[in-house]
Amino acid sequence: MAASPFAFYRGSASLFYADLTGPYADDSYLDPATSRVWIHGDLHAENFGTYMNASGVLVFNVNDFDEAYVGPYLWDLKRFAASVALLGYAKALSDEVIGGLVGGFAGAYLTELAAIARGGDDAIGSLTLDTTSGVLHRVLQTARLRTRVAMLEVETVVEEYDRRFAFMEGREPVEAGTRAQVLAAFEDYLTTLPTPSSPVEHVIKDVALRKGVGIGSAGLPSYNLLLEGTSQALENDVILYMKQAQVPAVARYITDEKVTHYFRHQGHRTAESQRALQAYADPWLGHTTLGGVGQLVAEVSPYSADLDWDDVSEPAELEAIVQDLGRAVARMHSVADDESSHDLVSFSTEEAIVGVVADDRAGFTEVLVDFAHRYGAQAREDHQRFVDLFRNGRLPGI
Secondary structure, three states, rough: OOHHHHHHHHHHHHHHHHHOOOOOOOOOOOOOOOOOOEEEEOOOOOOEEEEEEOOOOEEEOOOOEEEEEEEEHHHHHHHHHHHHHHHHHHHHHHHHHHHHHHHHHHHHHHHHHHHOOOOOOOOOOOEOOOOOOOHHHHHHHHHHHHOOOHHHHEEEEEEOEEEEOOOOOOOEEOOHHHHHHHHHHHHHHOOOOOOOOHHHOEEEEEEEEEEOOOOOOOOOOEEEEEOOOOOOHHHHHHEEEEOOOOOOOOHOOOHHHHHHOOOHHHHHHHHHHHHHHHOOOOOEEEEEEEEOOOEEEEEOOOOOOOOOHHOOHHHHHHHHHHHHHHHHHHHHHHOOOOOOOOOOOOHHHHHHHHHHHHHOHHHHHHHHHHHHHHHHHHHHHHHHHHHHHHHHHOOOOO
């Protein structure tokens, strides 16, 4: 978090929502319905990437649903807009250019959402090899070059005609008692999968412990499971992760008991949220408990590739990217409603959001641009305070 204002912003979602419900509170373009939309909860510019969906199509979309919950749809848009301001500042872009990027995001979001509300014939739809160009198309092409075999060669070794995990920094074996608990949790997880699969796929070859990586999961225990896969051929082996799920930052500011009581535990919340927000989610996505704590379970995808913002500096490229991301966010918000498999959000989200914005696209865009500039400056100031406190040993417990 100390590395940069953006890294600080990524790791301080709780501060963001405290500000959003405090000094930055604003109910513009919200009503009771649009204040209870399934949201990502941590929608910043680096929470996008590729995955292979359940239909075998490579998609560039929102990822990392650890903070997902039900709340005002604008909270997602504001969190993303402020992240664009921080990225733009780091690239020495002018306030005018940054405002244009946020405005382009807002416009693309509304245009796509309105097209979906009209029936979808005019909507761009998922960001795939067929619907993208430029930078995002290259990211998808990069993901397309990746293979399961190549990932397995890095993550595993073959000994006595079978695979096991290769132990490396950050990964270690588990003792027998822990392994038994993980295997029991795995059996419970299998009951949460949306579709049945072959028993061959469920043969566990190895289990390893990893310490959580990333700003949000740093230090948390996570387990990798090596599975047989669709056949006994070694190139079909599957790696799953089982990681501890946490209470999302946004949940502290949503007091709706219907939402609170909907989830059995945080692993259930995370898996249900991802299924709701991500069309054709990972078929291995499920949940379980380990030691009484909710866990999220999903595949370690061989086809994962992220957009490297450091490689993109030209305003025209940045503009095209943020507009594509606006379309992706619109699609995300639209799928998690009355036409999805859950009953927590029982209305058409796209119709509700389009209705509350109505014909005031300019005012809607102005709200997001103004927030991006103001909160981007706030996050830079807060980062400096954080660094000063941290380097002088004034943060308790650290």
